[in-house]
Amino acid sequence: MENRKEKYIHIFAVIVFLLTFISLFIIYGICYTPDSYGYMAMNLIREPLYPLFLATLRKIFGEGFYPKIAVILQILLAVYAVFSFCKNITKRFNIKGFYTVSVYFLLYVYYFMALPLYIIIKLDSPLVTMPLAILTEGIAYSIYLLYLKSLILAGCDKDFKNLFMAMGYAGVMSLIRAGLMSTIIAVIIVGLYISITGSEKVKQTLMVVASGIFVFVFIFAFENVYFLVSQGRMMMHTYGAVTSLSNIMYTADKSDTDKFEDENLRKIFEKTYEEMVSNGLCYNAKPNLNLIDRGLHIEQAHDFIKFNAFESAMQEKYIELNITDEIEKNIYRDNVAKKIGRIVIREHIGRWLEGYVSLCIQGYIRTVAYAPQSLIMRIFTCIITVVFAVGLFINRRNKSVITCSLITLLSIVGVVSSTSLVIMCMTRYMVYNLVMFYTCIIIMWCNRKVTDERAYSGLSDCV
Secondary structure (H helix, E strand, O other): OHHHHHHHHHHHHHHHHHHHHHHHHHHHOOEOOHHHHHHHOOOOOOOOHHHHHHHHHHHHHOOOOHHHHHHHHHHHHHHHHHHHHHHHHHHHOOOOOHHHHHHHHHHHHHHHOOHHHHHHHOOOOOOOOHHHEOOOHHHHHHHHHHHHHHHHHHHHHOOHHHHHHHHHHHHHHHHHOHHHOHHHHHHHHHHHHHHHOOOOHHHHHHHHHHHHHHHHHHHHHHHHHHHHHHHOOOOOOOOHHHHHHHHHHOOOOHHHHHHOOOHHHHHHHHHHHHHHHHOOOOHHHOOOOOHHHHHHHHHHHHHHHHHHHHHHHHHHHHHHHOOOOHHHHHHHHHHHHHHHHHHHHHHOHHHHHHHHHHHHHHHHHHHHHOOOOOHHHHHHHHHHHHHHHHHHHHOOOOHHHHHHHHHHHHHHHHHHHHHHHHOOOOHHHHHHHHHHHHHHHHHHHHOOOOOHHHHHOOOOOOO
């Protein structure tokens, strides 16, 4: 009877998700943002897999119809990911009834977080839910759920099949969003844990390391072949250096001009810095901010620095140097960004580290509480973190719960720390681990009286 009840919960949840997605698709249609057109045009600054996905659909279904097919496939992937994640995690930790519904509620929040804003205040934004958008998040959110499910099952059951599935998902996500490459490192860490605690330590360790190296090499080769076919030149996607430069330039001083021996670099730096200062978007404009507000100011400045200040200086330099080819422009821009970045960060490593730590704190708050600018959400983050820590202590003898929780924390650290290195921690970049963080708390509660042996046998005490 209990299994039948769980089955009905899963079926009902799938129907609810499917109907919600279909209804929003009918009401709002396809969601486009400025980034969408870059993916559709196979822009040089975009990772290859999502543009290739769109190009394949365009070839099969035609110019006017392929975005609809893309969104339909993204919806189907999202529904499958929701079902697979919830069914496997609840079954593994014997979560039932109300607690299963709670996990589905978390997944509903994950996908439809912005929906109340549309209903209540008629929010004027195209991002009602990511699977309706022509954006990498349209599939990345769903693949991340499948990745996290596989990684947790691998770690808890010491299962190499799930580990290699997680590695495959991590490789796919890295080709969709380079910022998710930290997932490969997470898989390697979990794999090494399984190997070290296993019976064939050397063989299994070599397998894990070799699989990680293979995925990194495959990503490098895939990108180069993709651009060779699409652009006629072997290369990696560009603009990563420019994105990283933005947070470095934020720390700059006027006196840094003297550090540039190359006249072209000095002029680009001066032009960029002048634009930043005139708009109050640099460290010196607000030198006394607290650690969290520093990150918020960096977030405010980031896009302006790279899209306006730096790009304006680069456009002048393209004209001056007569650089007209788009590929050459992209390569030159990245090289300039790398050189300026190396000079500025040497002078202001302390400021940069302050900003990095601030962005990491902001990223963690956005992961578990959405809005770091709100004092209430900051306090809530502290409270829920204490709750998580208490749950870890209570379940300290249950290896399954501890392993699941530590993998979740590892995933949060990976996404937050890697994102903060290059860009700002916007909510859409941070929510990947939201569901698993709160699901861990549910798991802790449901297994709070369970010994490790009983947890592995599927017994729990959800009341």
